[in-house]
Each structure stands twice: as structure tokens, then as C-alpha cells.
Amino acid sequence: MRISANVSERAMEPPDIGISVVILALDSPDTSGVGVVGETNEGQGKGKNKSGARPTLRIPLVRRVREPFLGLWALPGSPLRQGMSLEDAACDALRSTTGFDPRYLEQLYAFGDPGRSSSALPMVSIAYWALIGQEEASHVHEAPNVRWFPINDLPRLAFDHDRIIDYAMERARERIGTSDIATRLVGERFTLSQLRHVHEAVLDRSLNPPNFRRSILAAGMIEPTGEVLAQGRHRPASLYRYAAPGASPSRHGKQHA
Amino acid sequence: MRISANVSERAMEPPDIGISVVILALDSPDTSGVGVVGETNEGQGKGKNKSGARPTLRIPLVRRVREPFLGLWALPGSPLRQGMSLEDAACDALRSTTGFDPRYLEQLYAFGDPGRSSSALPMVSIAYWALIGQEEASHVHEAPNVRWFPINDLPRLAFDHDRIIDYAMERARERIGTSDIATRLVGERFTLSQLRHVHEAVLDRSLNPPNFRRSILAAGMIEPTGEVLAQGRHRPASLYRYAAPGASPSRHGKQHA
């Protein structure tokens, strides 16, 4: 907050400042079935890991076309210009990389060690993380020098971007228990299984289906649409939607009778 | 992370960037052993509020000597110059305001809305919060244009610094359950009552003494020194110290026998 500095004399240039964004989206294993990128169908252990159709998280990276770290992959970014808010710059980077607007956007951390980039150029980078909806994500056509990678199989990254991604995943795991970020990743309507698969993808562990059902319904953030979705040779699942906060009529215990 | 920007052409000046620090310290009611200050024993409801000598948190503010917000109080700050890490700049601001080094320092958030300062100068401010030990804090002699305020009785603040302080307190309340920040505020050796008073000051509520004792000891972060401290006409209290992580011999359940 610069208590005493003369702006007119720029004897000491301030460091350059930019935005980096960790963008997360689900790959779409079953929606609109067709053009799913990377159909390796890894693992498929039948009983233990009962993630029958657990989607995986993917993240878009940009190949660097100049030094430093030429040729390596980096987080999408944008310089910060006057008159832009930090969120504006993060959205810019997101749109120019993916073509979409974020369903969720939150600041992560400001990275500023002078030695973090191998070159000498001083740089402060303010990192954000963002979520893209599944519908949008299913329509990505990869631009040159942009590629979507599964979160568990990343290439070598420029700068300290691997650290930033780790931090973003940590934050996502913190948030998914109390926020509605899972509903930002799936579509507007979803079964509890689909929602659970999202939680499992973020947490990278299996969840007990009955307990997940109870806890997620008790949170009161979602409500049934009345529709059902038949997905296989088993009982069809009810569809749910995100319930706008404060507008849920079916709460438990607050209404007097 | 500025993917494509020509540093040599500075057609668009990047915004100015600075550091703000929320510095917290305990006022020292009883250190230097003898005369326990503030023996008012307020309330003295026998069982209810037994916060006999709860210390209060204090924060140093700097009076602004120029526009905008001339005359109001603001967080200590520092511009960020080349070659400095963000932590360096935060420490600089802390030292130049208080004369001490921090016992704890953590980044809070980067504030960057262009309209947040009432003037038009664009500014990104990276906020930190820091803790000062009780011994150091007891030796402060207030510098001109610097004053320590109790956290619950702050003056009108410049910029959005009230928001930043709220955010710092929120973060402190999050951390005090899992981190050792309470031991950074008190001296090297302390009784469980003193440590509990710190927790109560941060959380702004009373804690049950027996339960606090059990939970804090179960966490394994502190260990008894073997000494006791007589503080009044009652049973003396054991003194404890911070236990270096991994070096605590008296854990429960991990050693085989």
C-alpha cells in the first residue's frame, strides 16, 4: 500500500505483474458420447475401485514459444494492464485459451520470488483457479499450442507451475466439502452418482454412495427435479439440480410445521 | 505468467504494486512476572465467564500523511522493488513500523480492483498478516504517525483496509486450531491458561479449560518443561514450551512399547 513513494520518479521500476489460471474441467465420458479426447480407459479395476465411469479432471496448458522454458508447457496467463481488475485479467486468460467463461473463479495465491523464473526478469504472478462446465468442455477443439492434459498425467511444466497446480487441487479439495463447486463442473441436471463421481475425481478417492447421498442432501444445496434417468440395466436414478440458496422449500427442521 | 508480451515496449504501464501487512501482537498484562496488571476480575460470575486476565490483540496502524485518505489510519506497507521477494517486502514494512522481526508471516490475498482506492492511481496490493512475540510487543515505544490499536476498537481506515483486517482475523481463527500460531504470540514458556487466553483472544470467545487442556496436549505441539509458575493463591500451573515437530518423545500410540 505504498505509504511513501513518489510515483513520478520511476527510479526503481516495479516488477512486472501477470495472471496465471489453473482451469479445471471434466472430460465427458458419457455426455454426447462421441469425441472424447484421450479414450485410454485407464485401470478399469472391476470391484475394488468401483469408479465405473469416474470422469477425470483435465487442465489446459499452453506451450511456450519463447525463452525462458521454450517448448515446455505453462499455465494460461495474461499480463495485467491498467483499468483491469485481477478477475478481469483471469477471465481474459481463460477466454483466450478455452473460448469459454468460467463457472467458478477464485484467487489462489500471489507468487513473487525473484528467483522463481530461471531468467532474471522479475515477475509477480497472481494465480487463480477456475472451473469450466462439462457442456462447454465437451466442445473444445484444441487450438495450436494449447492442449488439455489429465490432471494425473501432466508434462514437464515451465516456471513453478507444477506447484501452482498442486495448490489449486488442494484448494479444490478444501472447497468441495462446503461449496457448490461440484455442481459447477457437471451440467444443470445430474444424478447423485454423477455428482459423487465429481467429488471422487477431485478428492482422488472413492466415496461411500449411501453416505454421500445423505450428506449431500442434508447440505440442502441440491433438490430433485422429479425426473429420472435410466442409465443401464439397473434402477434409474433421480435427477437433481442446484438449489438457489435460500429458495429451497424442502429444508428440514426450520419450517415450523 | 505473461505468455506473450514484449517487455521492451512499455506501451502499457503495468499497475503499481505494494505490500500491506496486518501485524498482530498481544498487549502484555502480566509478563515480567510480578504485578499482574488489570486485576479487575470483571464480571466475576463464578462459573460463567472465567476470563480472568484475557489479553487483547493489538495492531499497529500508520497515519496517512498525503492524499488519498490523508489523516486516516492505514496498514503498514511497502512498495515492491526489483530483487525483493514478497516476503522480504512484508518484513521490511513490519520492521520499519515496529522495529521487530515477525514470529509468523503468511500471505493473505492480493487486492487489485482498480476502483478500490478513491484516487485514480492503479494499485495492486498484496496483503500479509504477521505475528509479533509478546516480549517484543511489550517494548514498543510508539513512533510518530504509528499507533497500536486494540483489534476491537479500530479507527476509521483508509482504502479497504478494514476488509483486509477482517480477512486477517478470519485467517487467524482458521489457523489457530491446526497451527502453532498461539505459541508465536506468547513467550517461550507459558502456562496452559496463558495459551488458552491467546486462543480466546483470537477466537473472541471463552473456551472450556479442561477441554482446552486435553485438546492442546493431544495435538502434541507443546511439551511440559517440568517447571511450575505460581501466579496467585491457588495451585501453581505447569509451564510448557513449543515442541519441535517430530522430536516429541511422549506421543501416544505410535511407539511400540
Next chain:
DNA sequence: TCAAAAGTGTTACGTGTACACCCATGG
């Protein structure tokens, strides 16, 4: 009729909280 996922019910367990009670000390 059978496999598989949807959905319900119940129990076990750890954690936090409240509170009764004993201990040690100075006045």
C-alpha cells in the same frame, strides 16, 4: 432370475462439549 446400481436403515466410533469433582496454594 440375475447382476448392478439406486436407495434405506442401523450400528460403531471418534470428536467436541458440558459438567462434576479432586488437588494445591496463598491468604
Next chain:
DNA sequence: CCATGGGTGTACACGTAACACTTTTGA
């Protein structure tokens, strides 16, 4: 002796995890 805070024991509420069990569908 007694008020006061240090320190121990214990019971209860509550949220989470685990798992047995029923329901509903397609093959």
C-alpha cells in the same frame, strides 16, 4: 479453612464411516 484456578474423569450429542439390506431396472 476456604476461595481460586490447576488438573482429572466421565457422560452425552453429533457427525462420519461402515455395512447389511431392500428396490428397481435391463438383459
